[in-house]
Amino acid sequence: MDIAKLTIKEITTHIENSDAERRKELIEILKMDTRSAVQNLLIKLSKKEDRDRKEIERLEIMKSFEYQYIKRGARYIAGIDEVGRGPLAGPVYASAVILPIECVIKGINDSKKLSPQKRSLLYEEIKEKAVCYSTGYCDEKTIDEVNILKATFKAMKQAVEGLSIKPDVLLIDAVKIPDVDIFQVPIIKGDAKSFSIAAASIVAKVERDTVMDKYHELFPHYNFISNKGYGTQDHIDAIKKHGPCNIHRRSFIGSFV
Incomplete structure (x- = not known):
C-alpha cells in the first residue's frame, strides 16, 4: 500500500x-x-x-477497589447502586453489575455526570461486556408501606439475587444491604470511585428513566419525561393543580395535597 x-x-x-x-x-x-x-x-x-x-x-484508578479484592482472592465482584430514592413519584431501582476486571468501557462514570445520550450508549456497552447484571425495583406502594430506605434495600437485594453468578464481594454506594450473606464494602460516593458501581448506576438510571418516560405517556400533566418524578417546581405545581396520580408516593407529597 x-x-x-x-x-x-x-x-x-x-x-x-x-x-x-x-x-x-x-x-x-x-x-x-x-x-x-x-x-x-x-x-x-x-x-x-x-x-x-x-x-x-482514569479507569484504572476507578478499578482500585476491584483490584484490592481480586488480590485477596475474589473472582466475581459486583457493583451495586440505586436510583430514585428522592423522587415524589415512581419506583426506586437498583442494579448489580459484574464486569471482567480487564474490561475497558471508555467514559464510564457516575450516571449523574453523564448526558442521557452518553448513558444510553454506555448502558448498551455495559450489557454487552458484563459477566452478568440484574436489576430490582420497588414501586411507590411498597415505598409508602415500608419507607424508602427499606424499599431501596429490598430493590438492592433483588438485584443481587437476580445475578446468574453469585459474587464474592459487593461494592455498594454508601450502604450495606441487610440480610445478604455476601461480603459487602460500602463506599461513600462509590458511583464516582468504583468502576463496577458506576456501571450499576448507569444501568439503574437508564432502566428507571425508561419506565418514567412510559409513565409520562399515561400521566402527561406531570412532565415525567423531563423530571423523572423528582420534585421540580413544574412537577409540584402540577400536583397542586391536578392532584396526585397513581404512581405518586403519598408519603412524599403530604405537604402538597
Whole structure:
C-alpha cells in the first residue's frame, strides 16, 4: 500500500480499522509524508491518543477497589447502586453489575455526570461486556408501606439475587444491604470511585428513566419525561393543580395535597 497515494479520508479509515500495532506503524510512515493535511491528521491522532491514555489511567484508578479484592482472592465482584430514592413519584431501582476486571468501557462514570445520550450508549456497552447484571425495583406502594430506605434495600437485594453468578464481594454506594450473606464494602460516593458501581448506576438510571418516560405517556400533566418524578417546581405545581396520580408516593407529597 502506497500511503502517499491515499486521500486523508482513506488514511483515516485505514488507521481506524487497524489494530494498535499496525496503527503505530502507519503513524511512523505518515511522519514522512510532507502533505500539510497529513501532518494535521497526525496532530489530531496524537491528541486522541493522549486523551485515550488519560482515560485508561482514569479507569484504572476507578478499578482500585476491584483490584484490592481480586488480590485477596475474589473472582466475581459486583457493583451495586440505586436510583430514585428522592423522587415524589415512581419506583426506586437498583442494579448489580459484574464486569471482567480487564474490561475497558471508555467514559464510564457516575450516571449523574453523564448526558442521557452518553448513558444510553454506555448502558448498551455495559450489557454487552458484563459477566452478568440484574436489576430490582420497588414501586411507590411498597415505598409508602415500608419507607424508602427499606424499599431501596429490598430493590438492592433483588438485584443481587437476580445475578446468574453469585459474587464474592459487593461494592455498594454508601450502604450495606441487610440480610445478604455476601461480603459487602460500602463506599461513600462509590458511583464516582468504583468502576463496577458506576456501571450499576448507569444501568439503574437508564432502566428507571425508561419506565418514567412510559409513565409520562399515561400521566402527561406531570412532565415525567423531563423530571423523572423528582420534585421540580413544574412537577409540584402540577400536583397542586391536578392532584396526585397513581404512581405518586403519598408519603412524599403530604405537604402538597
